[in-house]
Amino acid sequence: MSAVKVYVAGHRGMVGSAIARRLAARDGVELVTRTHAELDLTNQVAVRSFMAIERPDVVILAAAKVGGIHANNTYPAEFIYENLMIQGNVIHQAFEAGVRRLLFLGSSCIYPRAATQPMREDALLTGVLEPTNEPYAIAKIAGIKQCESYNRQYGVDYRSVMPTNLFGPGDNFHQKNSHVLPALLRRFHDAARAGDAEVVVWGSGAPRREFLYVDDMAEASLFVMDLPAAAYEASTQPMLSHINVGTGEDISIAELAQAVARITGFNGRIVYDSTKPDGTPRKLMDVSRLAAMGWQARTPFEDALQQTYRWFQENEGRWRS
Numbered sequence: 001m002s003a004v005k006v007y008v009a010g011h012r013g014m015v016g017s018a019i020a021r022r023l024a025a026r027d028g029v030e031l032v033t034r035t036h037a038e039l040d041l042t043n044q045v046a047v048r049s050f051m052a053i054e055r056p057d058v059v060i061l062a063a064a065k066v067g068g069i070h071a072n073n074t075y076p077a078e079f080i081y082e083n084l085m086i087q088g089n090v091i092h093q094a095f096e097a098g099v100r101r102l103l104f105l106g107s108s109c110i111y112p113r114a115a116t117q118p119m120r121e122d123a124l125l126t127g128v129l130e131p132t133n134e135p136y137a138i139a140k141i142a143g144i145k146q147c148e149s150y151n152r153q154y155g156v157d158y159r160s161v162m163p164t165n166l167f168g169p170g171d172n173f174h175q176k177n178s179h180v181l182p183a184l185l186r187r188f189h190d191a192a193r194a195g196d197a198e199v200v201v202w203g204s205g206a207p208r209r210e211f212l213y214v215d216d217m218a219e220a221s222l223f224v225m226d227l228p229a230a231a232y233e234a235s236t237q238p239m240l241s242h243i244n245v246g247t248g249e250d251i252s253i254a255e256l257a258q259a260v261a262r263i264t265g266f267n268g269r270i271v272y273d274s275t276k277p278d279g280t281p282r283k284l285m286d287v288s289r290l291a292a293m294g295w296q297a298r299t300p301f302e303d304a305l306q307q308t309y310r311w312f313q314e315n316e317g318r319w320r321s
């Protein structure tokens with residue numbers, strides 16, 4: 001039997017690399033990858049030519065313009081333009097090249113800012129989005145709807161998973177553009193090493209977030225991708241094809257800061273900078289649909305935090321330039 005050819009878009013990113021590692025360990029999989037420098041996914045002609053030549057059997061779309069609250073709020077044009085282009089090109093050109101199965105990675109920010117907690121899949125398009133990341137969320141919603149539209153019109157099998165906030169080895173530890181967890185690991189680590197008296201955390205500390213370890217996310221992605229078509233369809237309602245991925249548990253940013261202080265050995269004061277935005281007050285996923293299908297997160301938060309911190313310490317150099 002010939003190998004299944006799987007193209008992972010974004011294979012050097014945090015999630016894409018975790019997915020690629022799992023796929024590489026599987027028998028019967030031929031992994032296809034291109035770096036950003038080799039293939040700019042915003043370039044329609046290049047993506048068309050790549051798909052026509054490679055003709056993968058399956059596409060996993062983990063490439064995107066990604067960042068935390070500051071990056072989303074500061075570069076909204078890049079977040080909407082690049083994500084719409086990447087998705088539009090990859091999904092459409094995959095279809096043109098005969099790809100029958102595709103997995104699109106969205107985000108929990110697709111749900112309204114004031115969505116009932118925990119957020120069920122059918123909360124989509126029921127209210128106003130969080131302003132700090134609306135352009136990114138609109139692009140992600142368009143990605144879900146593009147997959148649904150091709151399924152409806154052409155009978156292909158394009159699936160969507162909506163991850164909660166992710167973290168782990170390979171994360172982005174940029175001082176401003178990263179998400180909160182890597183940002184705090186770095187800041188508290190630096191403060192502990194320098195013997196600083198205090199560390200500043202953005203916002204009020206009150207917002208609540210749900211954090212999923214990237215290896216669990218990679219496992220969930222392949223779990224959803226591998227489901228037989230009937231099982232996937234049965235789990236989704238018509239016009240509601242996306243599936244939440246998370247732990248089903250959240251913590252406040254203040255609790256996160258305390259956990260990071262513990263792990264990095266910081267004993268000083270934690271102060272809150274109220275000039276920085278809080279963003280969505282709470283983003284807790286309802287993960288009952290995925291649980292009913294047979295998957296749940298398994299890496300304990302403290303273990304995952306330790307592993308991420310270890311990875312940061314081993315790779316610190318790349319963030320110091």
Ligand SMILES: NC(=O)C1=CN([C@@H]2O[C@H](COP(=O)(O)OP(=O)(O)OC[C@H]3O[C@@H](n4cnc5c(N)ncnc54)[C@H](OP(=O)(O)O)[C@@H]3O)[C@@H](O)[C@H]2O)C=CC1
Nearest residue numbers: 010012013014015036040041042063064066105107165166
């Ligand atoms: N991290 C998180 O907390 C969450 C992530 N997600 C989603 O999961 C997916 C993966 O995110 P994550 O791994 O964290 O992100 P990363 O930033 O770590 O990885 C994104 C990857 O996409 C590549 N990429 C970006 N733009 C282009 C382009 N124009 N052409 C080719 N490649 C490109 C990047 O390459 P390069 O670095 O070389 O530019 C990188 O390899 C995304 O869809 C994201 O929206 C959803 C919820 C939460």
Ligand SMILES: C[C@H]1O[C@H](OP(=O)(O)OP(=O)(O)OC[C@H]2O[C@@H](n3cnc4c(=O)[nH]c(N)nc43)[C@H](O)[C@@H]2O)[C@@H](O)[C@@H](O)C1=O
Nearest residue numbers: 067068069072107109133178179180183202203277278279
């Ligand atoms: C995954 C998700 O990520 C983004 O949304 P977000 O959850 O709001 O992202 P965040 O991780 O950057 O912040 C979470 C909370 O934490 C607070 N916070 C404290 N101190 C720091 C800090 O130092 N850095 C950051 N980034 N946040 C901090 C921050 O003020 C906020 O209250 C989306 O834009 C979009 O990308 C998306 O889908």
